[in-house]
Structures are given as C-alpha cells and as structure tokens.
Amino acid sequence: MAILLLTSASGAPGVTTLGVGLALCWPRSVLLVDADPGAHQAVLAGYLAGTSADGKGLLRVAEAHRDRRGLREVVIDQAVPLTTDDGASRLFLPGFARPSSAGLFAGVWSDLTEALAGLDDQGFDVIVDAGRLSHSGLPTPLVERAALTALVLRSDLRSIVSARVHLLALREHPRLQASARSLGLALVGGGQPYSAREIGKSLGVPVMAQIADDPPTARHLSDGAARSRKFDSSALARSLHTTATQLATRFERSAELVRG
Template identity: 45%
Template structure:
C-alpha cells in the first residue's frame, strides 16, 4: 500500500474533487478516506447523493483503535463501495473502489492522530492504495502521524496569486515538519495565469500532477449531478487519468521527482 495525502492551503482549490477523481481513475485498487477535519461530508452529500454514513467511517476506526482491535480488519469493515463512473459495456474498471466516510463528531478530530500509524502498519502489505482527503491544512498544519505515514503529500492549488499566496504560508511548515522529499503540489488549471514551471521554481518543490480547468466536469463529481458516459473523456477526466498513473508509479518507486 502507498498513501497519498491531499490538502489545501486555502478555500476551494478543488482538493475534494481532485481526491475523488484520482481515486476513480486510479490504476489499481484504491480506498478514498475522507479525513477533512471540518467534517464537511462533501463526498457523501455530493458524489454519493446525500447518503448517510450509517455509523461507518473514521468513527469506527477510532473505536477499534481504542479497543485495540486489528485496524486492517476494522478498515475493511468501515469502508463502503464507491460507485464507478459510467463505462462502455466492454470496458472494465481499473480496480476496486472503496470509500471511508469522515468524522461525524467534531470532538473526535483531535483524537484521531494516534490512529494513523496503525492504519499505515495494517495496510503495509495490502494490494490497495489510500488516497486521503485531508481538507485544509489549518493553522496547526496536518496531523503529525498522517504526515509521517504518507508516501506523498500534495498541496492542491490554483495558479492565481490568491491561491499561491496561501501556499507560501503553509508549504514551508509542512516540509519542515518531517516530510522533505515527500511534499509537492497538484496544480488545478495550469496557466491561469501562471505556468507549472513558474510555480515549481517559485516554491522549490515538484509539481506532482496537473489537473485541467474544467468546471462543468468538476461539478458532475462535486454536486451529485448525473455523471455522463463521456466523463472520462473530458479534459478533467483525461488529466486525472494521467495524474493517477503518474502518482501511483512515483509512490511505488519510492521517490518524488525533483522540482525543476
């Protein structure tokens, strides 16, 4: 198992849509974990059209950790199938998709940091990869054990000055927290207005992936709108396919590409 953590430094750069899209396009078995500490339940309300957690998710993993139960079995008990995108009849999905719902009690958020090492250890030899939507980094940064267990940490950003100004504030503490060489950027809408090379040179970390600016396709994932059969062929779908393949290959190889 490899673990990719996605976070944002500012509001609405598209981190949840990117995490969901990467999971759906992942070239292998993948589990999407909603670890957003704001407990927005965006995927349940959006892509899953208002489904209830039915008690499943991070809350159950926290309880298993408290009871010292094996977290590998607990993780499998807490995830649920993540519906695949529409495909041609002869087109097989690239792997199984699972989803672990997020926090249902705000009081549990600060207690969960101690659970991450057990999840990483339990999944070390697993066939699936974890894609973690960590939401905003916040003023205290990401949980230390989540950072320590990640194979790659990506700050999702746009290329506007507003978005990049927030990256400058939050990127340095993340690198200094013990994740040098494992931190990079996922750029949504390259060239709006700044290019990927300019962004990488400015911040001194690699751009791990580029995600196309495609608001209508993004809305289909984010707002629970019907997903069309041609979604995977949209600019967003194609860019996420390339990003998922590149990220998986990079993480399984054990190193990130250096910034230019």
C-alpha cells in the first residue's frame, strides 16, 4: 500500500494535472484525493468537466468523523469514478467546498490518513493532491504515512528558488529527516532551461519523476478538453506511464521489505 503526496511551491506547476495523469496510468486500483486547502475543485471543474459531486467529498468525511463512524468505508462511499475506461478502479475523493473548511479539518487528518492507509485491504493505492504549500504546511499525518512526498516544480529559476525556500520547511519534518527517500522532486518540463541533474544537485533533493511539458495534450487532464487521437503516443502520456509504473513498483518493493 502506498500514499503518494503531491504538492508544489509556486503557482501552477501542474500538481493537479500530474495527480490526474498518474491516477489514470496507475497499474493498480487507485484513489485520488483532492486535499488542496484552496478549495479550487480543480478536478471536478477540469478533467471531470463540471461533473457534480452530488454533495460527496471531504465535508461528508468530516461529518462521519464527528459522528465517530469508521472512515475507511466512508472514504470509498464518498468517492466518485475518475474514469470507467478500463477494469481498474480509479476513484476520486472531492475536496473542500470552501477555503475555510481546510482550517476546520485539522482534527480529522489523523484518522483519515489511517483510513487511507487501510485501503490496502481493498487493493487501493492513494494519490493525494495537496495543492500549493501554504504557511501552515502539509497535514502532519499525511507526511508521516506517505511513502513519498513529491514537490512538483518546473525547471525555470523562479520555480527553483521558490522550491528551495519551501524545502527548508519540509525538511524540518521528522519523517523527512529520518528518511531521505521519503522526499523527492517531480520535474515538469526539464531543460527549460535547467536539467534534472542540475536541479537535484542545487536543491539537494533527488528528481524522482520527469514529466513532459506538453500543454496542448495536458489540457485533456487539466481542463477536460477532448482527448486527441494521438494522446496515448504523446510525450506527456509516455512520461506519465513511465512514472506511474516506476513509483508503483518502488512502493510495492518497499512494502515487501516492511512485511519481510
């Protein structure tokens, strides 16, 4: 079982697009969680093209937590299909309806994270879109249980400088101090102008994933634009498939070591 936690340091580096893309390519059943405190509803309004959540999402999870109900079943019940294109279960848990809701959710994260980790019994991995890093940082329980916290950035100087500032705060977390393999970079559009090697060396954090910068193709994932006939052969789709396979394999090996 793996929890992949995605976040960013600067504006619009593609966290939600990456989360959706990886969820659609993930080799096992997967739950994508919208945990963006900004309550942008980017997946519902974007990839799902304005689909209504019919009241489902984190608000209902909080209500179940208040009522002391088991959250593992609630999480699945509150999720909506991300796609029905193949046999794998690809679900989406909608996020906050209002920005103020995130501040009231602090007491829920611990039990919710345990519920997400427990989805292993149902064969699910979990990808969490935590949005852009805020002054309050990431929910501590998520960081503690995530197999990998990935900071998404582009290869321009502004993104690198912003990442350096926020990495200082991320590195203060005991979990990320204890395991260097728990923190990595997801680079969108390497070589524009700096390479993955240059960025990893500069920031002192390894680049775990390299995603092609392909805006026309990405609009299918970010905005629900029509899927082109060449989507599967695009540089973006190939890079997403490669990353999803590599990360899922890595997480499975880590789980086997823990079980062994």
